[in-house]
Amino acid sequence: xxxxxxxxxxxxxxxxxxxxxxxxxxxxxxxxxxxxxxxxxxxxxxxxxxxxxxxxxxxxxxxxxxxxxxxxxxxxxxxxxxxxxxxxxxxxxxxxxxxxxxxxxxxxxxxxxxxxxxxxxxxxxxxxxxxxxxxxxxxxxxxxxxxxxxxxxxxxxxxxxxxxxxxxxxxxxxxxxxxxxxxxxxxxxxxxxxxxxxxxxxxxxxxxxxxxxxxxxxxxxxxxxxxxxxxxxxxxxxxxxxxxxxxxxxxxxxxxxxxxxxxxxxxxxxxxxxxxxxxxxxxxxxxxxxxxxxxxxxxxxxxxxxxxxxxxxxxxxxxxxxxxxxxxxxxxxxxxxxxxxxxxxxxxxxxxxxxxxxxxxxxxxxxxxxxxxxxxxxxxxxxxxxxxxxxxxxxxxxxxxxxxxxxxxxxxxxxxxxxxxxxxxxxxxxxxxxxxxxxxxxxxxxxxxxxxxxxxxxxxxxxxxxxxxxxxxx
Numbered sequence: 001x002x003x004x005x006x007x008x009x010x011x012x013x014x015x016x017x018x019x020x021x022x023x024x025x026x027x028x029x030x031x032x033x034x035x036x037x038x039x040x041x042x043x044x045x046x047x048x049x050x051x052x053x054x055x056x057x058x059x060x061x062x063x064x065x066x067x068x069x070x071x072x073x074x075x076x077x078x079x080x081x082x083x084x085x086x087x088x089x090x091x092x093x094x095x096x097x098x099x100x101x102x103x104x105x106x107x108x109x110x111x112x113x114x115x116x117x118x119x120x121x122x123x124x125x126x127x128x129x130x131x132x133x134x135x136x137x138x139x140x141x142x143x144x145x146x147x148x149x150x151x152x153x154x155x156x157x158x159x160x161x162x163x164x165x166x167x168x169x170x171x172x173x174x175x176x177x178x179x180x181x182x183x184x185x186x187x188x189x190x191x192x193x194x195x196x197x198x199x200x201x202x203x204x205x206x207x208x209x210x211x212x213x214x215x216x217x218x219x220x221x222x223x224x225x226x227x228x229x230x231x232x233x234x235x236x237x238x239x240x241x242x243x244x245x246x247x248x249x250x251x252x253x254x255x256x257x258x259x260x261x262x263x264x265x266x267x268x269x270x271x272x273x274x275x276x277x278x279x280x281x282x283x284x285x286x287x288x289x290x291x292x293x294x295x296x297x298x299x300x301x302x303x304x305x306x307x308x309x310x311x312x313x314x315x316x317x318x319x320x321x322x323x324x325x326x327x328x329x330x331x332x333x334x335x336x337x338x339x340x341x342x343x344x345x346x347x348x349x350x351x352x353x354x355x356x357x358x359x360x361x362x363x364x365x366x367x368x369x370x371x372x373x374x375x376x377x378x379x380x381x382x383x384x385x386x387x388x389x390x391x392x393x394x395x396x397x398x399x400x401x402x403x404x405x406x407x408x409x410x411x412x413x414x415x416x417x418x419x420x421x422x423x424x425x426x427x428x429x430x431x432x433x434x435x436x437x438x439x440x441x442x443x444x445x446x447x448x449x450x451x452x453x454x455x456x457x458x459x460x461x462x463x464x465x466x467x468x469x470x471x472x473x474x
Contacts, residue, residue, distance in 0.1 A: 013040075014378075014385040017152060021377055030135045030151050037155040038128045045120040045165050047397035050408045056166030057437040059173065060119045062094045063105035064441055070106065071259070073099060075437075078446060080427065080463065081456050085267045086274075093264045095271045099256070100212035101176040114442060116166075123164045123172045126179040131155060133182050134350050134357075137189060141319075142358040145365070150357025153308065154350060156384040158393075159300040163343060167396045170343045177213040178347040180206055184221040185323075185351055191241070192228065200241045204248025211253040214347070215275060218253075222246065223329055227322035278339040288340040293331055300346055302387030304380070305356070312356030319355070327352065410435050411442060417473045418443040427452075427460050430470045 016036060020029040051057045058075065065074045075094040076083060088096035104122040112118035134154050139147035154160075162168045163175050184206040191199040203221070210218025225242060232238050260268040277283060289295075297306040317324045327348055334344045360380075367373045399405045410432070417423065426445040429452045439447040452460070452467065460467055 010385050010388075010390050013390070014381050017156075017381050017385070018378055021148065021374075021381075029148055030132075033148075033151050033155050034128060034131050034135070037131055038124065041124045041127065041161060041164050042117075044161055044393055044397055045124060046117045047394065048399060048404075048408060049116045050397075050399075050404055050411060051116050051119065051438055051441065052166040052171070053407075053434060053437075054169045055173075056119065056171050057441065058089065058094075059097070059102065059105060059171065060109075060116075061437050061441045063102045063119070064109055064114065066099075066102055066106040067110050070099075070103060072263075073102060076446065077440070080446060080460050080465070081448070081452070086270055091267070093267045095260060095264060095267050097173055098212045098215060100209055101173050104176065105172060120164060120166060120172070123175040126176050127160055127164055130179045130182050130350050133179075133186050134354050137186050138354055138357050140193075141189065141354075143361055146358040146361035148357075149360045149364075150354050152381065153305060153357055153360075153384065154353045156388050157300075157305065157349065157353070158302050158388045159343075159346060160349070161388075161393050162396065163346070165393075165397055168342055170341060173213060174343045174347055177210060177218075178350060180209040180213060180218070181220060181347050182350040184210060185224075188221050188225060195237075195241075197241065197244075200245045201248060204245040204251075207245070207249035208252045211249065212256065217347075219249070220326060220330070220348075224320075224322035224326040227325050231322070279337045282338045282340070284339075286339045286341050290335060292340045293335055293345050296342060296345070299342065300349065301353075302384070304383045304387055305353075308356040308360065309352055311359045312352055312354075315359045315362075316352075316355040319358070323351065323355075407435075407438065411438055413474070414439050414442040418445075425465055427465045427467045428470055428473060429467060432470065 013036070017033065020032050023029040023032075051060055062073050062075055065077050066072070073094045074092055075088075075090070076092045079092040083090060083092040085091050085093070088094065101122065104126075105119055108118045108121045112121060131151055131154050135147045135151045138150040159168075160175070163171050166172070184203055187199050187203040187206055190196075191203060207218055207221060210220070212218070222242070222245075225245075229235075229238055229242060257268075274283075282288075297309055300306075301309060313324065313327070316327065330345055330348050334340065337344075364373060364377070367376065399408050423443040423445040426443075428439065428445055428447045429450070431439055431447045431449050433449055436447040436449045439445070446465075457467055
Protein backbone atom coordinates (compact mmCIF):
# COMPACT_ATOMS: atom_id res chain seq x y z
CA UNK A 1 0.00 0.00 0.00
CA UNK A 2 1.56 3.30 -1.08
CA UNK A 3 1.71 6.18 1.37
CA UNK A 4 -0.89 8.07 -0.70
CA UNK A 5 -3.35 5.17 -0.66
CA UNK A 6 -2.76 4.66 3.06
CA UNK A 7 -3.46 8.35 3.69
CA UNK A 8 -6.67 8.25 1.65
CA UNK A 9 -7.84 5.09 3.41
CA UNK A 10 -6.98 6.52 6.85
CA UNK A 11 -8.85 9.74 6.04
CA UNK A 12 -11.92 7.77 4.92
CA UNK A 13 -11.68 5.64 8.06
CA UNK A 14 -11.54 8.75 10.26
CA UNK A 15 -14.49 10.36 8.45
CA UNK A 16 -16.68 7.29 8.97
CA UNK A 17 -15.86 7.31 12.68
CA UNK A 18 -16.48 11.05 12.93
CA UNK A 19 -19.81 10.55 11.16
CA UNK A 20 -20.74 7.92 13.75
CA UNK A 21 -20.12 10.52 16.50
CA UNK A 22 -23.26 12.34 15.36
CA UNK A 23 -25.29 9.22 16.17
CA UNK A 24 -23.38 8.18 19.29
CA UNK A 25 -26.60 8.06 21.31
CA UNK A 26 -27.97 5.38 18.97
CA UNK A 27 -27.02 1.74 18.39
CA UNK A 28 -26.31 2.62 14.75
CA UNK A 29 -23.07 4.38 15.69
CA UNK A 30 -21.61 1.45 17.60
CA UNK A 31 -22.72 -1.12 15.04
CA UNK A 32 -21.14 0.88 12.22
CA UNK A 33 -17.85 0.82 14.14
CA UNK A 34 -18.12 -2.90 14.86
CA UNK A 35 -18.79 -3.72 11.19
CA UNK A 36 -15.95 -1.43 10.09
CA UNK A 37 -13.56 -3.14 12.51
CA UNK A 38 -14.61 -6.57 11.21
CA UNK A 39 -14.11 -5.60 7.56
CA UNK A 40 -10.67 -4.08 8.16
CA UNK A 41 -9.48 -7.24 9.95
CA UNK A 42 -10.90 -9.45 7.19
CA UNK A 43 -9.06 -7.40 4.58
CA UNK A 44 -5.73 -7.42 6.43
CA UNK A 45 -6.00 -11.17 7.05
CA UNK A 46 -6.60 -12.01 3.41
CA UNK A 47 -3.90 -9.90 1.71
CA UNK A 48 -1.76 -13.02 1.17
CA UNK A 49 -2.11 -16.70 1.98
CA UNK A 50 1.07 -16.74 4.09
CA UNK A 51 1.22 -18.06 7.65
CA UNK A 52 3.60 -16.34 10.05
CA UNK A 53 6.18 -18.61 11.66
CA UNK A 54 5.90 -17.68 15.38
CA UNK A 55 3.46 -18.98 16.46
CA UNK A 56 0.77 -19.01 13.79
CA UNK A 57 2.16 -21.85 11.65
CA UNK A 58 2.28 -24.21 14.62
CA UNK A 59 -1.21 -23.32 15.82
CA UNK A 60 -2.53 -23.79 12.27
CA UNK A 61 -0.98 -27.24 11.79
CA UNK A 62 -2.05 -28.58 15.19
CA UNK A 63 -5.59 -27.29 14.58
CA UNK A 64 -5.69 -28.91 11.15
CA UNK A 65 -4.63 -32.25 12.65
CA UNK A 66 -7.35 -31.90 15.31
CA UNK A 67 -10.09 -31.89 12.67
CA UNK A 68 -10.01 -35.68 12.53
CA UNK A 69 -8.73 -36.26 16.08
CA UNK A 70 -9.98 -33.38 18.24
CA UNK A 71 -8.80 -34.96 21.51
CA UNK A 72 -5.31 -35.82 20.26
CA UNK A 73 -3.40 -32.59 19.61
CA UNK A 74 -0.45 -33.38 17.35
CA UNK A 75 2.11 -31.37 15.42
CA UNK A 76 3.43 -34.35 13.45
CA UNK A 77 0.28 -36.30 12.63
CA UNK A 78 2.09 -39.66 12.71
CA UNK A 79 5.05 -40.72 14.82
CA UNK A 80 7.19 -42.21 12.06
CA UNK A 81 10.48 -41.36 13.75
CA UNK A 82 11.49 -40.72 17.36
CA UNK A 83 10.38 -37.24 18.38
CA UNK A 84 11.71 -35.18 21.28
CA UNK A 85 8.62 -34.69 23.47
CA UNK A 86 10.26 -31.63 25.05
CA UNK A 87 10.66 -29.76 21.74
CA UNK A 88 7.26 -28.18 21.03
CA UNK A 89 8.45 -27.07 17.56
CA UNK A 90 9.20 -30.66 16.42
CA UNK A 91 7.28 -33.10 18.59
CA UNK A 92 4.40 -35.47 17.95
CA UNK A 93 1.83 -34.96 20.73
CA UNK A 94 1.46 -31.19 21.14
CA UNK A 95 0.27 -29.96 24.54
CA UNK A 96 2.16 -26.67 24.50
CA UNK A 97 -1.11 -24.69 24.52
CA UNK A 98 -4.61 -25.56 25.84
CA UNK A 99 -7.09 -26.84 23.26
CA UNK A 100 -10.06 -24.46 23.00
CA UNK A 101 -8.66 -21.93 20.53
CA UNK A 102 -7.23 -24.82 18.49
CA UNK A 103 -10.68 -26.45 18.32
CA UNK A 104 -12.12 -23.16 17.06
CA UNK A 105 -9.42 -22.86 14.38
CA UNK A 106 -9.96 -26.52 13.43
CA UNK A 107 -13.68 -25.86 12.94
CA UNK A 108 -12.90 -22.84 10.79
CA UNK A 109 -10.45 -24.81 8.62
CA UNK A 110 -12.99 -27.60 8.20
CA UNK A 111 -15.62 -25.11 7.00
CA UNK A 112 -13.50 -22.64 4.99
CA UNK A 113 -10.58 -24.77 3.86
CA UNK A 114 -6.83 -24.97 4.42
CA UNK A 115 -5.76 -21.34 4.13
CA UNK A 116 -4.47 -18.48 6.26
CA UNK A 117 -7.79 -16.62 6.36
CA UNK A 118 -9.55 -19.68 7.80
CA UNK A 119 -6.88 -19.87 10.53
CA UNK A 120 -7.49 -16.21 11.41
CA UNK A 121 -11.29 -16.14 11.20
CA UNK A 122 -11.89 -17.18 14.85
CA UNK A 123 -9.64 -14.33 16.01
CA UNK A 124 -11.41 -11.90 13.67
CA UNK A 125 -14.81 -13.01 14.97
CA UNK A 126 -13.96 -13.07 18.68
CA UNK A 127 -12.04 -9.78 18.62
CA UNK A 128 -15.09 -8.20 16.95
CA UNK A 129 -17.36 -9.69 19.62
CA UNK A 130 -15.03 -8.15 22.23
CA UNK A 131 -15.86 -4.73 20.75
CA UNK A 132 -19.56 -5.50 21.19
CA UNK A 133 -19.07 -6.58 24.81
CA UNK A 134 -17.10 -3.43 25.65
CA UNK A 135 -19.76 -1.27 24.03
CA UNK A 136 -22.56 -2.90 26.02
CA UNK A 137 -20.57 -2.85 29.25
CA UNK A 138 -19.65 0.83 28.91
CA UNK A 139 -23.27 1.74 28.16
CA UNK A 140 -24.44 -0.23 31.20
CA UNK A 141 -21.82 1.03 33.66
CA UNK A 142 -21.33 4.58 32.42
CA UNK A 143 -23.15 6.20 29.49
CA UNK A 144 -23.82 6.01 25.76
CA UNK A 145 -21.04 8.56 25.25
CA UNK A 146 -18.60 6.34 27.16
CA UNK A 147 -19.78 3.37 25.10
CA UNK A 148 -18.98 5.19 21.86
CA UNK A 149 -15.54 6.28 23.04
CA UNK A 150 -14.59 2.85 24.37
CA UNK A 151 -15.70 1.30 21.08
CA UNK A 152 -13.65 3.80 19.06
CA UNK A 153 -10.50 3.35 21.14
CA UNK A 154 -10.73 -0.45 21.00
CA UNK A 155 -11.54 -0.47 17.27
CA UNK A 156 -8.52 1.70 16.51
CA UNK A 157 -6.12 -0.20 18.74
CA UNK A 158 -2.83 -0.64 16.82
CA UNK A 159 -1.73 -3.86 18.54
CA UNK A 160 -4.77 -6.11 18.17
CA UNK A 161 -4.60 -6.45 14.33
CA UNK A 162 -1.02 -7.72 14.66
CA UNK A 163 -2.26 -10.55 16.87
CA UNK A 164 -5.33 -11.25 14.71
CA UNK A 165 -3.18 -11.56 11.58
CA UNK A 166 -0.61 -13.74 13.33
CA UNK A 167 2.28 -11.28 13.03
CA UNK A 168 3.06 -11.40 16.77
CA UNK A 169 3.79 -14.50 18.88
CA UNK A 170 0.91 -16.03 20.93
CA UNK A 171 -1.44 -14.54 18.27
CA UNK A 172 -4.82 -16.34 18.21
CA UNK A 173 -4.40 -17.84 21.66
CA UNK A 174 -4.26 -14.41 23.29
CA UNK A 175 -6.99 -12.88 21.10
CA UNK A 176 -9.52 -15.58 21.96
CA UNK A 177 -8.40 -15.65 25.59
CA UNK A 178 -8.94 -11.87 25.71
CA UNK A 179 -12.51 -12.34 24.49
CA UNK A 180 -13.39 -14.88 27.18
CA UNK A 181 -11.74 -12.72 29.87
CA UNK A 182 -13.85 -9.78 28.67
CA UNK A 183 -16.95 -11.99 28.63
CA UNK A 184 -16.26 -13.20 32.17
CA UNK A 185 -15.86 -9.59 33.31
CA UNK A 186 -19.11 -8.62 31.56
CA UNK A 187 -20.98 -11.43 33.35
CA UNK A 188 -19.36 -10.59 36.69
CA UNK A 189 -20.45 -6.94 36.42
CA UNK A 190 -23.97 -8.00 35.44
CA UNK A 191 -24.11 -10.41 38.37
CA UNK A 192 -23.08 -7.65 40.80
CA UNK A 193 -25.92 -5.49 39.49
CA UNK A 194 -28.69 -8.08 39.21
CA UNK A 195 -27.64 -11.02 41.44
CA UNK A 196 -29.07 -13.55 38.98
CA UNK A 197 -27.98 -17.16 39.38
CA UNK A 198 -27.98 -17.62 35.59
CA UNK A 199 -25.07 -15.18 35.41
CA UNK A 200 -23.16 -17.29 37.94
CA UNK A 201 -23.65 -20.33 35.70
CA UNK A 202 -22.64 -18.39 32.58
CA UNK A 203 -19.65 -16.91 34.43
CA UNK A 204 -18.48 -20.40 35.37
CA UNK A 205 -18.73 -21.51 31.73
CA UNK A 206 -16.85 -18.40 30.54
CA UNK A 207 -14.06 -19.01 33.06
CA UNK A 208 -13.95 -22.66 31.99
CA UNK A 209 -13.31 -21.42 28.44
CA UNK A 210 -10.60 -19.09 29.79
CA UNK A 211 -8.83 -21.99 31.52
CA UNK A 212 -9.01 -24.05 28.33
CA UNK A 213 -7.24 -21.18 26.59
CA UNK A 214 -4.57 -20.08 29.07
CA UNK A 215 -4.42 -22.54 31.98
CA UNK A 216 -4.75 -21.09 35.50
CA UNK A 217 -4.66 -17.47 34.34
CA UNK A 218 -8.22 -18.13 33.23
CA UNK A 219 -9.27 -17.91 36.88
CA UNK A 220 -8.40 -14.18 36.91
CA UNK A 221 -11.96 -12.92 37.36
CA UNK A 222 -12.18 -14.56 40.78
CA UNK A 223 -9.61 -12.08 42.11
CA UNK A 224 -11.92 -9.05 41.70
CA UNK A 225 -14.82 -11.30 42.72
CA UNK A 226 -12.89 -12.18 45.89
CA UNK A 227 -12.30 -8.49 46.66
CA UNK A 228 -16.03 -7.93 46.18
CA UNK A 229 -16.75 -10.72 48.69
CA UNK A 230 -14.45 -9.12 51.24
CA UNK A 231 -16.17 -5.74 50.82
CA UNK A 232 -19.54 -7.50 51.22
CA UNK A 233 -18.28 -9.13 54.45
CA UNK A 234 -18.62 -12.63 52.97
CA UNK A 235 -22.39 -12.56 52.70
CA UNK A 236 -23.55 -16.19 52.62
CA UNK A 237 -25.50 -15.98 49.37
CA UNK A 238 -22.57 -14.33 47.60
CA UNK A 239 -20.10 -16.91 48.93
CA UNK A 240 -22.40 -19.72 47.79
CA UNK A 241 -22.70 -18.20 44.30
CA UNK A 242 -18.93 -17.75 44.15
CA UNK A 243 -18.44 -21.43 45.05
CA UNK A 244 -21.00 -22.56 42.45
CA UNK A 245 -19.24 -20.51 39.78
CA UNK A 246 -15.81 -21.89 40.64
CA UNK A 247 -17.17 -25.44 40.63
CA UNK A 248 -18.70 -24.98 37.17
CA UNK A 249 -15.51 -23.31 35.91
CA UNK A 250 -13.30 -26.21 36.98
CA UNK A 251 -15.51 -29.09 35.86
CA UNK A 252 -14.57 -29.37 32.16
CA UNK A 253 -10.88 -28.34 32.54
CA UNK A 254 -10.36 -30.94 35.28
CA UNK A 255 -11.69 -33.66 32.97
CA UNK A 256 -9.40 -32.40 30.19
CA UNK A 257 -6.34 -32.38 32.44
CA UNK A 258 -7.13 -35.87 33.76
CA UNK A 259 -7.56 -37.06 30.19
CA UNK A 260 -4.22 -35.72 28.92
CA UNK A 261 -2.40 -36.92 32.05
CA UNK A 262 -3.66 -40.46 31.53
CA UNK A 263 -3.41 -40.47 27.72
CA UNK A 264 -0.12 -38.59 27.35
CA UNK A 265 1.57 -38.80 30.77
CA UNK A 266 5.12 -38.00 29.66
CA UNK A 267 4.20 -35.03 27.47
CA UNK A 268 1.64 -33.53 29.87
CA UNK A 269 3.96 -33.79 32.89
CA UNK A 270 6.72 -32.08 30.97
CA UNK A 271 4.45 -29.28 29.71
CA UNK A 272 3.11 -28.55 33.20
CA UNK A 273 6.64 -28.27 34.53
CA UNK A 274 7.68 -26.20 31.53
CA UNK A 275 4.76 -23.79 32.00
CA UNK A 276 5.73 -23.30 35.65
CA UNK A 277 9.31 -22.53 34.61
CA UNK A 278 8.10 -19.43 32.72
CA UNK A 279 7.75 -17.70 36.08
CA UNK A 280 11.26 -18.53 37.31
CA UNK A 281 13.28 -18.68 34.10
CA UNK A 282 13.51 -16.50 30.99
CA UNK A 283 12.71 -19.29 28.53
CA UNK A 284 13.51 -19.25 24.80
CA UNK A 285 15.46 -16.02 25.12
CA UNK A 286 12.52 -13.93 26.33
CA UNK A 287 14.38 -11.97 29.00
CA UNK A 288 13.39 -8.31 29.30
CA UNK A 289 13.80 -5.45 31.77
CA UNK A 290 11.56 -4.92 34.78
CA UNK A 291 9.98 -1.96 32.91
CA UNK A 292 9.11 -4.07 29.87
CA UNK A 293 5.31 -4.00 30.21
CA UNK A 294 5.26 -0.26 30.93
CA UNK A 295 7.35 0.29 27.80
CA UNK A 296 5.03 -2.06 25.87
CA UNK A 297 2.03 0.20 26.62
CA UNK A 298 3.17 2.42 23.73
CA UNK A 299 3.13 -0.53 21.31
CA UNK A 300 -0.09 -1.96 22.69
CA UNK A 301 -2.12 1.26 22.79
CA UNK A 302 -0.18 3.86 20.82
CA UNK A 303 1.16 7.06 22.37
CA UNK A 304 -2.28 8.63 22.77
CA UNK A 305 -3.87 5.42 24.00
CA UNK A 306 -1.01 4.99 26.47
CA UNK A 307 -1.74 8.48 27.84
CA UNK A 308 -5.37 7.42 28.36
CA UNK A 309 -4.39 4.30 30.34
CA UNK A 310 -3.33 6.22 33.47
CA UNK A 311 -6.52 8.33 33.80
CA UNK A 312 -8.42 5.16 32.90
CA UNK A 313 -6.80 3.42 35.86
CA UNK A 314 -7.68 6.37 38.10
CA UNK A 315 -11.30 6.13 36.93
CA UNK A 316 -11.18 2.39 37.59
CA UNK A 317 -9.82 2.95 41.11
CA UNK A 318 -12.68 5.35 41.88
CA UNK A 319 -15.48 3.39 40.23
CA UNK A 320 -14.45 -0.26 40.69
CA UNK A 321 -11.71 -0.94 43.22
CA UNK A 322 -12.01 -4.72 42.78
CA UNK A 323 -11.31 -4.36 39.05
CA UNK A 324 -8.38 -2.05 39.81
CA UNK A 325 -6.80 -4.70 42.05
CA UNK A 326 -7.33 -7.34 39.35
CA UNK A 327 -5.64 -5.23 36.66
CA UNK A 328 -2.72 -4.31 38.94
CA UNK A 329 -2.23 -8.00 39.72
CA UNK A 330 -1.81 -8.78 36.00
CA UNK A 331 0.95 -6.22 35.53
CA UNK A 332 2.71 -7.06 38.80
CA UNK A 333 2.55 -10.81 38.14
CA UNK A 334 4.01 -10.61 34.64
CA UNK A 335 6.59 -8.04 35.71
CA UNK A 336 7.86 -10.46 38.36
CA UNK A 337 7.73 -13.42 35.95
CA UNK A 338 11.09 -14.07 34.27
CA UNK A 339 9.72 -14.87 30.80
CA UNK A 340 8.27 -11.77 29.14
CA UNK A 341 6.50 -11.53 25.79
CA UNK A 342 4.68 -8.68 24.01
CA UNK A 343 1.06 -9.81 24.49
CA UNK A 344 1.26 -11.35 27.97
CA UNK A 345 -0.68 -8.45 29.55
CA UNK A 346 -2.80 -7.51 26.55
CA UNK A 347 -5.71 -9.81 27.39
CA UNK A 348 -7.03 -7.21 29.87
CA UNK A 349 -6.84 -4.44 27.24
CA UNK A 350 -10.60 -4.32 26.67
CA UNK A 351 -11.21 -3.71 30.38
CA UNK A 352 -8.54 -0.98 30.50
CA UNK A 353 -10.05 0.66 27.41
CA UNK A 354 -13.52 0.49 28.98
CA UNK A 355 -12.44 2.81 31.78
CA UNK A 356 -10.36 4.99 29.45
CA UNK A 357 -13.53 5.50 27.41
CA UNK A 358 -15.41 6.49 30.58
CA UNK A 359 -12.70 9.02 31.42
CA UNK A 360 -12.65 10.68 28.01
CA UNK A 361 -16.47 10.81 27.90
CA UNK A 362 -16.49 12.66 31.23
CA UNK A 363 -13.82 15.00 29.89
CA UNK A 364 -15.87 15.91 26.83
CA UNK A 365 -18.93 16.60 28.98
CA UNK A 366 -17.03 19.56 30.41
CA UNK A 367 -16.60 21.12 26.97
CA UNK A 368 -19.60 23.39 26.72
CA UNK A 369 -18.73 24.87 23.33
CA UNK A 370 -20.26 22.51 20.76
CA UNK A 371 -17.99 23.66 17.90
CA UNK A 372 -14.91 23.23 20.06
CA UNK A 373 -16.21 19.81 21.12
CA UNK A 374 -16.50 18.62 17.50
CA UNK A 375 -13.06 19.99 16.67
CA UNK A 376 -11.43 18.19 19.60
CA UNK A 377 -13.27 14.94 18.78
CA UNK A 378 -12.03 15.18 15.18
CA UNK A 379 -8.50 15.75 16.44
CA UNK A 380 -8.63 12.76 18.80
CA UNK A 381 -9.99 10.49 16.05
CA UNK A 382 -7.27 11.68 13.65
CA UNK A 383 -4.58 10.85 16.23
CA UNK A 384 -6.07 7.41 16.93
CA UNK A 385 -6.32 6.56 13.23
CA UNK A 386 -2.78 7.84 12.58
CA UNK A 387 -1.22 5.81 15.39
CA UNK A 388 -2.94 2.69 14.04
CA UNK A 389 -0.41 2.91 11.17
CA UNK A 390 -2.63 1.27 8.57
CA UNK A 391 0.10 1.22 5.92
CA UNK A 392 2.43 -0.64 8.30
CA UNK A 393 -0.34 -3.12 9.16
CA UNK A 394 -0.93 -3.74 5.46
CA UNK A 395 2.78 -4.07 4.71
CA UNK A 396 3.16 -6.62 7.52
CA UNK A 397 0.92 -8.92 5.44
CA UNK A 398 2.41 -8.29 2.00
CA UNK A 399 5.46 -9.81 0.31
CA UNK A 400 7.54 -6.71 0.94
CA UNK A 401 10.53 -8.51 2.42
CA UNK A 402 12.66 -11.40 1.23
CA UNK A 403 11.58 -13.78 3.99
CA UNK A 404 7.86 -13.42 3.24
CA UNK A 405 8.47 -13.74 -0.50
CA UNK A 406 10.40 -16.97 0.13
CA UNK A 407 7.64 -18.38 2.37
CA UNK A 408 4.96 -17.36 -0.14
CA UNK A 409 6.84 -19.04 -2.99
CA UNK A 410 7.19 -22.26 -1.01
CA UNK A 411 3.55 -22.11 0.06
CA UNK A 412 2.40 -21.91 -3.57
CA UNK A 413 4.75 -24.76 -4.49
CA UNK A 414 3.40 -26.98 -1.70
CA UNK A 415 -0.21 -26.18 -2.65
CA UNK A 416 0.45 -26.97 -6.32
CA UNK A 417 2.08 -30.30 -5.43
CA UNK A 418 -0.88 -31.20 -3.18
CA UNK A 419 -3.30 -30.40 -6.02
CA UNK A 420 -1.47 -32.68 -8.44
CA UNK A 421 -1.64 -35.87 -6.37
CA UNK A 422 -2.88 -37.52 -3.21
CA UNK A 423 -0.13 -36.68 -0.72
CA UNK A 424 -1.28 -38.58 2.36
CA UNK A 425 1.11 -41.51 1.90
CA UNK A 426 4.19 -39.42 1.13
CA UNK A 427 7.08 -38.46 3.37
CA UNK A 428 9.48 -35.74 2.21
CA UNK A 429 12.97 -35.37 3.71
CA UNK A 430 15.49 -32.52 3.79
CA UNK A 431 12.94 -29.74 3.43
CA UNK A 432 14.42 -26.22 3.68
CA UNK A 433 14.87 -24.99 7.23
CA UNK A 434 11.68 -23.53 8.69
CA UNK A 435 9.33 -24.96 6.05
CA UNK A 436 8.27 -28.38 7.42
CA UNK A 437 5.28 -26.98 9.34
CA UNK A 438 3.79 -25.03 6.42
CA UNK A 439 4.51 -28.00 4.15
CA UNK A 440 2.41 -30.28 6.38
CA UNK A 441 -0.32 -27.63 6.71
CA UNK A 442 -0.84 -27.20 2.97
CA UNK A 443 -0.38 -30.89 2.09
CA UNK A 444 -1.33 -34.17 3.74
CA UNK A 445 2.24 -35.46 3.63
CA UNK A 446 4.78 -35.67 6.47
CA UNK A 447 7.88 -33.49 6.13
CA UNK A 448 11.27 -33.42 7.84
CA UNK A 449 14.04 -30.84 7.60
CA UNK A 450 16.85 -33.40 7.76
CA UNK A 451 17.98 -36.55 5.99
CA UNK A 452 16.36 -39.70 7.35
CA UNK A 453 18.58 -42.53 8.60
CA UNK A 454 18.54 -45.96 6.86
CA UNK A 455 16.63 -47.46 9.81
CA UNK A 456 14.05 -44.66 9.70
CA UNK A 457 13.65 -45.07 5.94
CA UNK A 458 13.09 -48.81 6.33
CA UNK A 459 10.51 -48.30 9.10
CA UNK A 460 8.64 -45.64 7.09
CA UNK A 461 8.59 -47.74 3.92
CA UNK A 462 7.30 -50.73 5.91
CA UNK A 463 4.43 -48.47 6.94
CA UNK A 464 3.49 -48.18 3.27
CA UNK A 465 4.81 -44.65 2.85
CA UNK A 466 6.72 -43.38 -0.18
CA UNK A 467 9.78 -41.27 0.69
CA UNK A 468 10.77 -38.35 -1.54
CA UNK A 469 13.56 -35.84 -1.35
CA UNK A 470 12.75 -32.14 -1.28
CA UNK A 471 14.26 -31.78 -4.77
CA UNK A 472 11.69 -34.26 -6.10
CA UNK A 473 8.87 -31.78 -5.51
CA UNK A 474 10.92 -28.59 -5.97
